[in-house]
Amino acid sequence: MKFLFKISCYFMLTLFVTVGACAPSATQKPDSKTGAGAGSARPPDADSRAGEGSRGGAKESDTGASSLKGLQEGKPPITPASSPLKDVFFDYDRYDLSADARTVLRANADWLKSNPNARVEIEGHCDDRGTNEYNLALGAKRAQSAREYLTTMGVAPARLSTISYGEEIPVCKEEGESCWKQNRRARFVILQDRPTS
Amino acid sequence: MKFIVVFIATIFLSFPAFSAEIPQPYKGTIEGQGGQRFPIAVSPLRNLGANSGDSARLSTGIADAMVHDMELSGWFRVLDRSAYLENAQSGITLGTFDFKDWSTIGAEGLVKGGFSVQGDEITVELRLFDVFQNKERIGKRYTGRVRDFRRIAHKFVDEVINQFTGIPGVFNTRIAYVSNSGGRFKEIYVSHLDGSEKFQVTDNHTINLSPAWSPDGRSVLYSSFKERNQTVFLFELFSGKEIKFTPRGGGRYLGGKFSPDGQSIVATLEAAGNTNLYLLDRSGNVVRRLTQDPGIEVSPAWSPDGKQIVYVSDRSGSPQLYILDVAGGKSRRLTYNGTYNTSPDWSPRGDRIVYTGRVGSRFAIFTISADGGEPRKLTSESSDSEDPAWSPDGRFIAFSSNRAGKYHLYVMQVSGDNQRRLTGSGGDDTKPHWSPRLD
Numbered sequence: 352m353k354f355l356f357k358i359s360c361y362f363m364l365t366l367f368v369t370v371g372a373c374a375p376s377a378t379q380k381p382d383s384k385t386g387a388g389a390g391s392a393r394p395p396d397a398d399s400r401a402g403e404g405s406r407g408g409a410k411e412s413d414t415g416a417s418s419l420k421g422l423q424e425g426k427p428p429i430t431p432a433s434s435p436l437k438d439v440f441f442d443y444d445r446y447d448l449s450a451d452a453r454t455v456l457r458a459n460a461d462w463l464k465s466n467p468n469a470r471v472e473i474e475g476h477c478d479d480r481g482t483n484e485y486n487l488a489l490g491a492k493r494a495q496s497a498r499e500y501l502t503t504m505g506v507a508p509a510r511l512s513t514i515s516y517g518e519e520i521p522v523c524k525e526e527g528e529s530c531w532k533q534n535r536r537a538r539f540v541i542l543q544d545r546p547t548s
Numbered sequence: 549m550k551f552i553v554v555f556i557a558t559i560f561l562s563f564p565a566f567s568a569e570i571p572q573p574y575k576g577t578i579e580g581q582g583g584q585r586f587p588i589a590v591s592p593l594r595n596l597g598a599n600s601g602d603s604a605r606l607s608t609g610i611a612d613a614m615v616h617d618m619e620l621s622g623w624f625r626v627l628d629r630s631a632y633l634e635n636a637q638s639g640i641t642l643g644t645f646d647f648k649d650w651s652t653i654g655a656e657g658l659v660k661g662g663f664s665v666q667g668d669e670i671t672v673e674l675r676l677f678d679v680f681q682n683k684e685r686i687g688k689r690y691t692g693r694v695r696d697f698r699r700i701a702h703k704f705v706d707e708v709i710n711q712f713t714g715i716p717g718v719f720n721t722r723i724a725y726v727s728n729s730g731g732r733f734k735e736i737y738v739s740h741l742d743g744s745e746k747f748q749v750t751d752n753h754t755i756n757l758s759p760a761w762s763p764d765g766r767s768v769l770y771s772s773f774k775e776r777n778q779t780v781f782l783f784e785l786f787s788g789k790e791i792k793f794t795p796r797g798g799g800r801y802l803g804g805k806f807s808p809d810g811q812s813i814v815a816t817l818e819a820a821g822n823t824n825l826y827l828l829d830r831s832g833n834v835v836r837r838l839t840q841d842p843g844i845e846v847s848p849a850w851s852p853d854g855k856q857i858v859y860v861s862d863r864s865g866s867p868q869l870y871i872l873d874v875a876g877g878k879s880r881r882l883t884y885n886g887t888y889n890t891s892p893d894w895s896p897r898g899d900r901i902v903y904t905g906r907v908g909s910r911f912a913i914f915t916i917s918a919d920g921g922e923p924r925k926l927t928s929e930s931s932d933s934e935d936p937a938w939s940p941d942g943r944f945i946a947f948s949s950n951r952a953g954k955y956h957l958y959v960m961q962v963s964g965d966n967q968r969r970l971t972g973s974g975g976d977d978t979k980p981h982w983s984p985r986l987d
Contacts, residue, residue: 422755482934482935484757484847488823494821519755
């Protein structure tokens, strides 16, 4: 069994290396545009890119890292209070936008329009009631609702990608509506090194 | 390789003729006198070979594994070992022990056996006796690796259940499941129902979900965020090989299930916020799109004949179960009770579908006839029970529940009786999927 495990580890490692090797070509555009990174060994997720882009250079750290990256690094998937892009919240098992959500999205759209180089990944999240796969689908709907509203407000669709984490990466884990409602959200994370999908 | 155990010989020591006294195969239940659970004694095994340091562990270990399975089935009342009267000189074959030692303590059935070890190999003889009739009903000899001794016990219990019900038991099987093992990542594991032979399928420190067996029991399909964007992977347990499923037109696979013949996979594909079902070949290539709805279409499961797929759609405004005719492409709504019905699984017998439904603010396991009608609630809404999956014989349901705080895996009879917790990982264990019967 150890042997099998080693094989599978080796396989996954190979997979990882392969993916890693592909990543630079996928990120050529932003790198070549700024001239940074050519021939440098800077890791793709480094977020020290002060001065890059226009109007202050939006950084991943402004919005907090992606929730998955946060999970991997042991950081809570919380948008900092200082983030220029605020979370929007949803009712249970819903993905339509409330008046409050639309107000937040309009402000997010304004910031995106005045920071035209910023690319954003919209994360859809759910509370943990219900089943995982349905919540993955629901989170995708929430992220898409937010994306569609932002594009309606004039943000270029190519700047906005979506991902659903379903109920998998909650802000809080207590039982009760005060916690659940914080988890039913769309988060906006500035991407620096990945093209929109 | 743990997964390539071949039991070299399964020799019938005797061919039990069905008599009128032993219960004939009848509708999947086993009862003792007066309609109670069948009272059975499982004697620790005799060491028939040379003594070794392992003797005591094997003697009780094999018996314990049989007791675990019998109690999990809910059909037996296994008499406590401390009540056994028999002396150590008694034999394990007919005529070498006294049935009175067992009838006195109330046993109607008796399992006796012995083993011998040669190097890494163990040979185990097991017999089922009818204490009332003073007869032997089953006699079997198994050979395997010493460390797989529990598997021999599972196989024998499956035979015992076959003797009583005409359908073998389902204890020589595995469960695939998701566990956080107390940490923040969710990884895929497979293990026997008693928690033994646990194998960690993923170890990528992200989120891995929705494990699903191939019908040959050799591979597990699962979804993962390990490459950042979620997609589905097919992991082959024997070789450690893995295939990644990449949607050609973009989007993400959220999960999938093998068709009963193992030739196709139905997968959920999310693209631009919409989820739909797609038919794939077993390498992950799209054969055709199955649903066209703009809403949510997730959690598919095949009918045992492979002609229909039950799945979840929110097209009515809330998640409900629908049944798709695979050839014709038409869907019909199955559930009308409640406002949240998800994660269906279709009984291998074809007649019923098990699913998770919301009751108030809690989740419970229900079954409903594949033809519709009134659902039957199987679990209490004093806690949450979710993610039901059928056993390969359709007589049991595995599920996860937080009734003891954390989420643990449980098994119950299709009636909802005998809900028993499986040995867990120490963390939250969810999303069980039951393997087919193994060799």
